[in-house]
Amino acid sequence: MSYLKKGNSAFRNQQLKEAVNLYEKAAEENPAVSFFSDFNIKLARRKIASTSFSFPSKRELVSTNEVLGQNLVNNIEYYSKNHPAAPYLLNHQLYTVDIVIPVYNALEDVKRCLESVVKHTDNFRITTYIVDDASEENTTAFLRSFCKQHKGFELIEHKKNCGYTKTVNDGLKASKSDYVVTLNSDAIVTKGWLQGLVRCMRTGDRLGIVGPLSNAASWQNVPALYDKNNQFAVNELPHDMTPNDMAELVLKVSNHLYPRVPFVNGFCFIITKEVIEKIGYLDEATFPTGYGEENDYCLRAAQAGFELAIADDTYVFHAKSKSFGHEKRKEYSKKGSASLKAKHGDEKVNSLAGQIRDMKVFQNIRDKVENGLAFRNTCKEYSDPLQKRVLFLLPVSGGGGGVHSIVQETIGMRRIGVKANIAVPQKHRHKFLKVYEDVEDREDIFLGFEDTDLIDISGGYDVIIGTIYTSMKLVEKISQVNKEIIPAYYIQDYEPLFSEPGSNSWKEAYDSYKLLPHAILFAKTDWICEKIFDVHGVKVKKVSPSIDHDIYHPDVSAKAKAGLSDKLVMSAMIRPKTPRRGAERTMQFLKNLFDEMNENIHIEIFGCEESDPRFQKLERDFTYHNYGVLTREGVASILKRSDYFVDFSDYQAFGRTGLEAMACGAAVMITKFGGVEEYAQDNSNCMLCDVFSEAYGRFDFNRLSSVMKKNAILTASEYSVHKASVTILNALA
Template sequence: MDSQSVMLASLPIHSPSWQLDTLNVPSPTQAIDVIVCVHNALADVQRCLASIKAYSTTPYRLILVDDGSATETRDFLAQYAQTESVTLLRNEQARGYTCAANQGLQASQNPYCLLLNSDTIVSHYWLERLIACANSAPEIGLAGPLSNTASWQSIPAIECKGDWAENPLPVDMNVQQFAHRVASLSPRLYPRIAFLNGFCLLIKRAVLEQIGYFDEATFGQGYGEENDYCIRARQAGWELAIADDVYIYHAQSKSYSHERRKQLADRAGQALAEKHGQAVIDAGVTICRQDKVIEGIRIRAKQLIARWNLVAEGQYRWRGKRVIFMLPVQEAGGGSNVVISEVRAMRRMGVDAVILNFLHHQKTFEKSYPQLDVPVIYTPTDFEIPRYCEGYDAVIATASYSIQWIAPVANLPNPPIIGYYVQDFEPYFWAEKPTYYRWFWRSPWVRRRLASYYFRRYPEFRRAWLSYLEIPNAKLFTKTPWNQDELHYQVGKTSHVVGASYHADLFIPRVSRPENPQRLRISAMIRPSSGRRGALRTMQVLQKIQQAYSQQVEILLFGVANDDPHFQALPRNFDHQNLGLQTPEQLATLFAQIDIFVDFSNFQAMGLTAMEAMASGVAVIVPQIGGSNSFAVHQRNALVIDTMDMTNCYNTLQQLIIDNALRVSLMKQAMQDIARFYPEKSAYQILEVLFNKSS
């Protein structure tokens, strides 16, 4: 296969800061003209102008166009223009929004001009961020923000009962607070769109010079003029982008009544169709409605308040607590990814959460996590671990082989709370042979009866089993009920379920692939060193699929180096590309550009990689044995199957290839459902287990 044909685009990865500061706020050097057209509604105008003055730091010139306002508003604007040294244009008779907007645009001279409705409230760094969006690519000519009510730019909903959604702010939150939360969680994807709402529209000077101004003859009264302008701009080769780190509140103008607004909108829609053809409009609407990146932004916005509420409550309950996770790993992996994302969430809650690793792991670990934003302490030996744990309120083991290293900590004079994060039932790692037989995994009774045999035969099995008993008063917690049940049934230990989670700020839709592409991209993680991961079965199924659908699919593998002897021993004589070991950022880039992810493991204690794929808008197949049912629902958001039947694996993957409707349905529902498993939930539950629940 020509490697260029499947080369994945390099997407910028931005990590949200969650900080009330100027991090990631650019400093434009070029000025902008802000044009506000006014027709009465004085209270709205006053709020709008006050917010512009308070939250605009970029060099800007304010142009006010008074379009025939009555005495009260007219006099206020005249006084304001004198006091604030702004440009004021006045029409004694109202000419309509389109004409007024053109007056402002014609008076504009700066490299950027921005039309802003007089019923808006802007937020911190709005101009800087809008300009940064417009400058992020030379082909972007127009840019606009997110809002509560701005048609396709609305968050979290765009429609309500057959009309545009209004999305009122929470009663206990103001515009600036909500805008900060939006900016803090923004990945700055700047998604492209076909239509931008005119309530806040940034236009580059080059666009004005090329396509001119709004069409006064056709849309003189307003409504429709911005859609026409967007169509003309796109036809001229320009792109339209949403600045997804900017939120501006839109009150819905009081200048027109609801009835009058509807009349103008209906008339404008008819005029737009007559000018450009309904097909052009419908194609643009389809882009706006089906774009995966924009939908992902809306979905994340639905969880915005809940996430911040958990952070606030965590700050109230546990701010100042100190927690250290013993994470003795070198390369990126599912378990360490989970720990890192939850450490990050704890730090948002004001908890001094850190990672403890070995010094001889540092180079490889930092290569695996090149953008790590949580503190890591490196100890030279395991004997030094107790010393590094001094002063912490809780010390947490994250693997069976690390519990013995922190056991001496429990014997200190004033010992911290000892936690054990059980993300898998590790004795099964050392009982590989039975995992090939379905009856072994379907019967906990059989597994329990065989445990004594493995306990005697495999030292590693025995060591992992005894780890759960190493520290009697340790607080054990798991990701899924399946793992909790295994601990209880096999070992007799009680544990707490803290819930499935993933890095919700990294794994998101990043590009908008068509719902029915010419060639489907299918991906799988190959871990041949671990028999339970079904590497041989996975490669055999993918080989058959590629041979049967060679013109319809591309196979992209990851998780193992090409020169790994275990990988070399697998069947590889089919068209595929192996991307090797992936950092979390690389994996997020990959998942943004594939259609199907398959996990043909024998079982999964949780199934993090499938969660990450689902959050990225990918259709997945996961094993029915294990904890995947914590988030995967068969035929709703995933296909949950008996993965130890190779024929079943092949038939299920084949179904996803040929059934476009099913695949698209799973993709869309997966994005909606997985967004609820953000790391703040699990981090909060861990802190609850450590500091508030008895074992």
């Protein structure tokens, strides 16, 4: 048996170190197989690293192409924030967060705080620094035991009481992360709190400090600002609500305004590393007991050019600590206020306090929360999804994966008796009729519209669904006139990625998710849902994807009928007009593969015409067959005779063609970034590739096995048009 085969056997048996040794010997013995063995060596080493990975408490910067590690429980890969795939990743995969919790007695509050922090990491890489300011013995003993039992928690102990501000500073000085949160030990954090704070922080390049809404955080109070004594209220939760319930309500009613403010309450205070590097730490000499130190820090950050904001879609409960009694707090607060004015001047402090007091936006935020509380228990009338009359709005000129989804699912709805149509521009209607000439009732499905008659057309429907960001202004216009119609948005991709940040098209795409606050948003992959929530704080319903099994299915005789039985058939979609689809790297990969295999491989591509000048610039110095822009049937005929299909896009929001290739019985190599994990399982039904690594194009026939093809066909069989149609109707109901 050759070293290469022995290496493959060791790899399958999870004898990874032995596999590496055998692959190295294979390359030395026969340089011709190094094409395969080099990739397998890197894969084995990556698997060795992932199985020995432990949750890190310290982070260091790595090169932009390196994966930082993997959360083996949640199967999350973490990356450097400068990784080339960063635009397609989520905040928790890119940014690190430290939490600093100063503790002085009040053990029961501390326990509740730490329990909430353990539960609600929002999948970020976190180190929590608990700084014990010489608490009593029972508190200190608990903290020591807790930190031993929980990874990611580090205890810093003071031998004597140093005061709040120095205690926080000791934690800040230990932090090495992108962001650090100072969190009072009487706070209870909620699901999504870190996601919300970081989301808010990422909305402005100059943002340096952000805080959440709370029940007791001065100007950040909800629902009431003042109590009956005209003092800042400590809002009690309704008897039937938990902090998480309130956080969910705050998110639901929020307009995600992220108002800029002069001060942020210090009970929960997220700071960027850049702020600390520029202005240093809290002023422990002037404010040794706290009370004023966070306002001073805010003023210093603003003077250094940073902005401050409130994440009005995020809520953290504040119990108001028992560390000090009420009278002692009043005394410290009075001293802190005097110290702040002495340092920065009465006029400046009073002016900024008046500015935040007069910000009407906070009353609007409180009103929304108050209304949400008032109406949270109202019952909604049941809506029969099968009685909905549905109009998809598709103001584009032609096809694509997203368009195929809409057409398939419209047909699926009509099959079960739902009135469903697609409105397309009248001038392009003939193109849709041509592309979908295999659909019997296409004349009834596609409604041509002019801008002047779209409102009249929509009057016959209960729901109008935008399908691209440019359609949402039309949906808004229709819903303003037809008040009874339900607006919705079928999100096919994260479309701000398509335009230059800051451009008009980027802004329109970016704003489309919040253009209609009461619209129903839904998407076919978890990645789309998570990306929009991560960036915009808007919840998107998940529906099932679909493929048309009448067209995409295996055909065991396809290769023979094409006269390709003795060839390995490789196919790829090449779309050079869309840079993120990786046409350049795909053609280079195909060229390298052809040079290795010559007459043993038959390469077929589709998606662009040979005469396209953008295609002409790509690597073409090898034998391939270009079938140009195809209908669905044309694509299916290629996939049915393909042994392998490759998709080296930067990312895929779904990767429809990959799933269609799997349905046709092809083994698939596809980018790992984006939403392909909706169906793609590495080493089980496909091969996932890091297209930004040097080894992305190392082709491994052993991994793309017959077992993988079998699994691929089984996976694809789970995605039906009927299921997708029903899940959309359910989302609309």
